Amino acid sequence: MSEVRFFTGETVPLEMHKVRIVQKLDLLPVEERLKAMREAGNNTFLLKNRDVFMDMLTDSGVNAMSDRQLAAMMTADDSYAGSETFYRLEAKIREIFGMKYFLPAHQGRACENILAKVYVKKGSVVPMNYHFTTTKSHITLNGGRVEEVYIPEALKAESSYPFKGNADIGRLEEVIKENGPENVPFVRMEAGTNLIGGQPFSLENLRQVRRVCDKYGIKLVLDASLLADNLYFIKTREHGCSSMSIREITRAMADLSDIIYFSARKLGCARGGGICTNDKAAADAMKELVTLYEGFLTYGGMSVREMEAIAVGLDETMDENMINQGPIFIAYMVDELRKKGIPVVTPAGGLGCHIDAMEFVDHIPQDQYPAGALAAALYIAGGIRGMERGTLSEQRDEDGNEVLSNMELLRLALPRRVFTMSQVKYAVDRIVWLYENRHMIGGLAFVEEPKVLRFFFGRLEAIGDWQEKLVRKFRQDFGDSL
Numbered sequence: 001m002s003e004v005r006f007f008t009g010e011t012v013p014l015e016m017h018k019v020r021i022v023q024k025l026d027l028l029p030v031e032e033r034l035k036a037m038r039e040a041g042n043n044t045f046l047l048k049n050r051d052v053f054m055d056m057l058t059d060s061g062v063n064a065m066s067d068r069q070l071a072a073m074m075t076a077d078d079s080y081a082g083s084e085t086f087y088r089l090e091a092k093i094r095e096i097f098g099m100k101y102f103l104p105a106h107q108g109r110a111c112e113n114i115l116a117k118v119y120v121k122k123g124s125v126v127p128m129n130y131h132f133t134t135t136k137s138h139i140t141l142n143g144g145r146v147e148e149v150y151i152p153e154a155l156k157a158e159s160s161y162p163f164k165g166n167a168d169i170g171r172l173e174e175v176i177k178e179n180g181p182e183n184v185p186f187v188r189m190e191a192g193t194n195l196i197g198g199q200p201f202s203l204e205n206l207r208q209v210r211r212v213c214d215k216y217g218i219k220l221v222l223d224a225s226l227l228a229d230n231l232y233f234i235k236t237r238e239h240g241c242s243s244m245s246i247r248e249i250t251r252a253m254a255d256l257s258d259i260i261y262f263s264a265r266k267l268g269c270a271r272g273g274g275i276c277t278n279d280k281a282a283a284d285a286m287k288e289l290v291t292l293y294e295g296f297l298t299y300g301g302m303s304v305r306e307m308e309a310i311a312v313g314l315d316e317t318m319d320e321n322m323i324n325q326g327p328i329f330i331a332y333m334v335d336e337l338r339k340k341g342i343p344v345v346t347p348a349g350g351l352g353c354h355i356d357a358m359e360f361v362d363h364i365p366q367d368q369y370p371a372g373a374l375a376a377a378l379y380i381a382g383g384i385r386g387m388e389r390g391t392l393s394e395q396r397d398e399d400g401n402e403v404l405s406n407m408e409l410l411r412l413a414l415p416r417r418v419f420t421m422s423q424v425k426y427a428v429d430r431i432v433w434l435y436e437n438r439h440m441i442g443g444l445a446f447v448e449e450p451k452v453l454r455f456f457f458g459r460l461e462a463i464g465d466w467q468e469k470l471v472r473k474f475r476q477d478f479g480d481s482l
């Protein structure tokens with residue numbers, strides 16, 4: 001990759017695109033931000049977008065689209081069955097992943113539903129480098145269990161280990177032996193592990209996982225939703241991979257996998273999803289459920305316009321100057337925060353900048369949701385919407401006990417090519433202010449708690465009056481500034 005150096009020696013991420021369509025933003029006064037947060041039940045998922053200044057909730061479906069994607073959308077072939085658009089997307093999947101069969105689905109979790117329904121049954125155990133919320137829910141709903149086989153570095157917030165998303169190969173083999181290979185329908189490897197800071201796995205690690213799968217005759221499933229970041233990190237961090245093109249790395253990963261699925265809300269910068277494989281029996285088994293849950297086999301619940309955008313988006317993902325935009329902005333933000341002593345997940349990963357709430361608000365016990373409280377506080381402090389990735393995102397065990405998360409992270413996603421440098425600097429500024437005032441932040445308690453995926457719709461209240469105090473301190477420090 002050619003790096004653009006600044007004469008002054010400053011390290012600044014340089015955008016390799018120009019902005020030609022913009023969306024106006026508003027920043028509410030801090031008193032109104034407090035009101036909006038309360039109305040949203042202290043859950044950033046329930047905020048109205050009109051009340052949000054920087055939407056750092058997720059990259060899902062909100063990455064900037066390119067001129068080529070928008071143009072392709074106009075050429076979509078709308079038909080229930082046999083649309084040309086489907087064949088164009090199928091051809092692109094074949095070209096990039098070398099997979100013969102492509103099953104469209106409306107988004108990533110729809111693929112997980114189909115995979116779990118076909119392969120998971122009561123007593124099944126699915127080992128994976130790390131779980132994702134929706135993945136785990138589908139597996140458990142079908143009577144299975146997730147066994148995480150992450151390496152010890154995975155849970156160290158601060159580290160210099162380049163591949164914290166690696167699977168622990170020894171542990172993987174133990175899990176298979178302990179449960180019997182017949183009870184392990186597949187091993188799942190998640191590229192760019194979402195819940196532990198967008199950390200990648202190495203190509204070598206995937207090769208080792210493949211060897212174990214071969215030894216026990218188990219399928220290897222790749223969740224490629226966050227593949228773009230993982231590709232970039234393999235290229236830039238893995239010994240022996242710098243001379244490989246992004247296409248070659250993609251193909252090497254695909255060749256090691258039996259089934260690949262992805263959320264195209266992330267991979268391909270559009271909206272949709274899909275499953276691909278070279279295994280005809282697997283494709284046939286899943287096909288029936290696509291027609292049942294998603295739609296006919298040539299659209300699977302997606303609009304043809306989005307499918308055109310995915311085909312172009314996948315092609316653009318093979319461009320290093322496109323996929324580096326997320327990670328280099330994230331690295332910039334992480335570095336700026338570290339300079340101010342703020343606890344962030346390192347090395348900088350993909351998807352977003354992850355603040356270590358366990359450390360940031362170490363006075364808040366985990367059952368008062370430190371990462372959720374920090375998310376609420378940051379919205380009040382700056383109109384910035386992040387996402388809790390901690391105990392609140394877990395679900396209670398069968399006996400109703402809280403499952404304390406391994407990490408308490410506030411994820412500040414940087415959707416690809418969306419924010420400007422000054423907006424990132426603004427976010428850093430408000431986080432620094434909050435850190436200075438961190439002892440004012442208190443915990444949260446549920447007032448409405450859904451049983452499944454509670455973090456989406458659950459409503460919480462602040463324990464005590466820390467939010468009002470925070471607003472008063474903001475006014476003292478910032479005067480009449482927004």
Ligand SMILES: Cc1ncc(COP(=O)(O)O)c(C=O)c1O
Pocket residue numbers: 060107108109110132134190194223225226263264265266272273
């Ligand atoms: C790694 C991973 N897998 C699966 C999903 C689910 O995808 P979707 O949100 O499109 O249902 C996500 C979404 O964030 C994800 O990050």
